[in-house]
Amino acid sequence: MGHVMPFQTINPPKVADVIVSQIEQLILEGVLKPGERLLPERELAQEMNVSRPSLREAITTLKSRGLLKSARGGRPYVVDIIAPTLTDPLIELLKNHPNAMFDVLEMRHALEEVAAYFAALRATEADREILRRRFATLEAIQQGEHEPQHDSIADANFHLAIADASHNVALIHVMRGLFNLLLSHICRSLERLYTRESSYVIVHSQHRAILNAILERDPEAARQAAHLHLTFVETTLRELDEEATRQERSQRRLYNAPVLEASV
Numbered sequence: 001m002g003h004v005m006p007f008q009t010i011n012p013p014k015v016a017d018v019i020v021s022q023i024e025q026l027i028l029e030g031v032l033k034p035g036e037r038l039l040p041e042r043e044l045a046q047e048m049n050v051s052r053p054s055l056r057e058a059i060t061t062l063k064s065r066g067l068l069k070s071a072r073g074g075r076p077y078v079v080d081i082i083a084p085t086l087t088d089p090l091i092e093l094l095k096n097h098p099n100a101m102f103d104v105l106e107m108r109h110a111l112e113e114v115a116a117y118f119a120a121l122r123a124t125e126a127d128r129e130i131l132r133r134r135f136a137t138l139e140a141i142q143q144g145e146h147e148p149q150h151d152s153i154a155d156a157n158f159h160l161a162i163a164d165a166s167h168n169v170a171l172i173h174v175m176r177g178l179f180n181l182l183l184s185h186i187c188r189s190l191e192r193l194y195t196r197e198s199s200y201v202i203v204h205s206q207h208r209a210i211l212n213a214i215l216e217r218d219p220e221a222a223r224q225a226a227h228l229h230l231t232f233v234e235t236t237l238r239e240l241d242e243e244a245t246r247q248e249r250s251q252r253r254l255y256n257a258p259v260l261e262a263s264v
Contacts, residue, residue: 015050019058022048027067027078028169030176034080038068041075104185105234111175112159113226118166120214120222127165128215134158135211142204146194152187158207159186162226165214189233192240199236206232 026032038044038059045052059076062068068076093100123131137154159182163175175182193199206229213222 015054016057016061019048019050019055020061023058023062024067029167030164030169030172032078034078037075037077039075101185101188101237102234104181105230105237108182108185109227109230111171112162112230113223115159115163115166115168115171115175116210116214116222116226117219118168118171119162120217120219122167123165123214123217127161130161131158131165131211131214134161135207138204138207142200146190146200148187148190148194152183152190155186155190155207156183162210162214189237193233193236195240196236202232203229 023032023038032038039047041052041055045055048055059068063070063076067079069079070076119127119131134154134157138158141151141154156179160175160179163172166172190200193203206225209225210222210229213219213225
C-alpha cells in the first residue's frame with residue numbers, strides 16, 4: 001500500500017485578491033498614474049468581468065495599502081506614491097551651490113545610460129510612438145525662440161519617455177520621483193548652454209542620435225549616445241564656468257589695479 005503524500009488542498013485565489021494584484025501591477029508599471037481616477041464601479045466590474053462586491057472588496061484593500069483614495073462621493077483615484085523624492089528646498093540648495101550641479105550630472109549619467117540601453121532592448125511599438133512624439137516637440141522648439149523654462153519641460157519629458165520605455169519599474173519610479181530635480185537641472189543647464197549659439201543645435205542632434213539608436217533596437221549605441229550627450233553637457237558647462245571665472249578675474253584686475261605714478 002503506497003504512502004499518502006502530505007499534499008495540502010490548493011484553494012483558488014479569491015477574485016478580490018486577483019483584482020488587487022492587477023491594479024497594483026498597473027500602478028507599478030505607471031499605466032495608472034498618480035491622481036488618475038478608476039472607471040465608475042459598474043463599468044470597471046464589466047471590463048474586468050467580476051462582480052461588484054468583489055471589486056468593492058479589492059478597492060477597500062487597495063485603500064488600506066495606501067494605493068487608492070476616494071474624495072467624498074467621488075471615484076477612487078491613485079495616490080501619488082511617487083511624489084518627488086527630493087523636496088523643493090533641497091532643489092533650491094542644489095541650485096545655489098554650482099558644484100552640486102555636476103553631482104546631479106554624474107547621477108544622470110548612471111540612470112540615463114541604463115534607461116537608453118534597456119529602452120533599445122524592450123521598447124514596444126507604443127513606446128516608440130511616444131518617443132517619436134516627444135522628439136517632435138523638441139524638433140518644434142528648434143524652429144522657435146529658445147526659452148529655457150519652456151524647453152526644459154520638453155527635454156525632461158523626452159528623457160522620462162526613454163525611462164518608461166526601459167520597462168524597468170524601479171528605474172521608472174526613481175526617474176519620475178526625481179522629476180523636479182531633473183527639470184530644474186535641465187533648465188539651469190539650458191540657460192547656460194544657450195549662451196553658446198552652437199550648443200542647442202548639438203544637443204538636438206544628440207537627442208536624435210539617442211532616439212535613432214532606440215528605434216533601431218541597438219542597446220549599445222543607445223547607451224553610447226546617452227553617454228556622449230551628457231558628457232557634452234558636462235564639458236560645456238565646465239568650460240563656461242572657466243570662462244566666467246576668467247572674466248571675473250579680469251574685471252577685478254580692471255577695477256582694482258593700482259595706478260602707478262610716473263617717477264619725476
